[in-house]
């Protein structure tokens with residue numbers, strides 16, 4: 419299965435299905451807040467029924483009991499990956515895993531990954547707005563270690579931190595990296611970006627790509643070009 423997860427950040431069903439119909443094979447997609455808040459879990463079930471793998475990106479962040487019950491419900495959707503914010507702390511993360519176990523379909527729970535620091539966050543914003551006056555990479559690694567100790571399967575981080583996270587948490591600990599841009603693309607709202615080539619070099623397990631594919635003149639060709647880099651072809 420693909421190492422490239424395509425972020426389906428579209429506002430209409432028409433755009434989603436026109437996009438997916440370009441592919442003759444199942445791919446890995448990310449369904450986030452935009453689609454879920456517009457169309458509910460129905461769209462998750464529909465895309466799953468088409469055979470695609472699903473990362474359901476709802477970034478949970480609440481008190482432990484609320485996250486546990488929410489994760490129990492998400493597990494019942496039988497998606498492949500769900501996520502939360504590591505900033506919720508270890509008790510919340512452990513509760514999330516308990517909830518996923520309770521809702522697991524046929525004994526198999528979705529993988530759970532934790533957002534360390536959003537790829538749209540810069541060192542400056544983290545210090546000035548979040549009042550975390552430490553090196554951003556150090557913070558990301560510390561959150562990754564906490565996520566691992568809490569039983570998570572991996573983290574969402576930028577490409578720039580993936581290698582250090584594997585060194586600190588082991589090669590099996592998943593690094594899922596958004597903030598991917600082709601050399602000619604604009605950064606948009608992202609701050610910590612890298613190309614697919616650098617993601618491959620840094621050992622990222624899965625990359626998340628939205629606009630570089632969905633807004634490309636030829637989304638299918640761009641997807642295959644990125645996938646070839648990630649597969650080392």
Ligand SMILES: O=C(O)c1cc(=O)[nH]c(=O)n1[C@@H]1O[C@H](COP(=O)(O)O)[C@@H](O)[C@H]1O
Pocket residue numbers: 425427448450475477501533535536537538574575596597598606608626627628629630
């Ligand atoms: O959890 C995520 O997927 C995520 C975490 C993060 O730190 N940064 C980030 O960009 N994302 C998501 O990854 C996608 C990136 O989209 P593009 O910037 O268009 O490639 C968006 O759907 C974001 O919601």
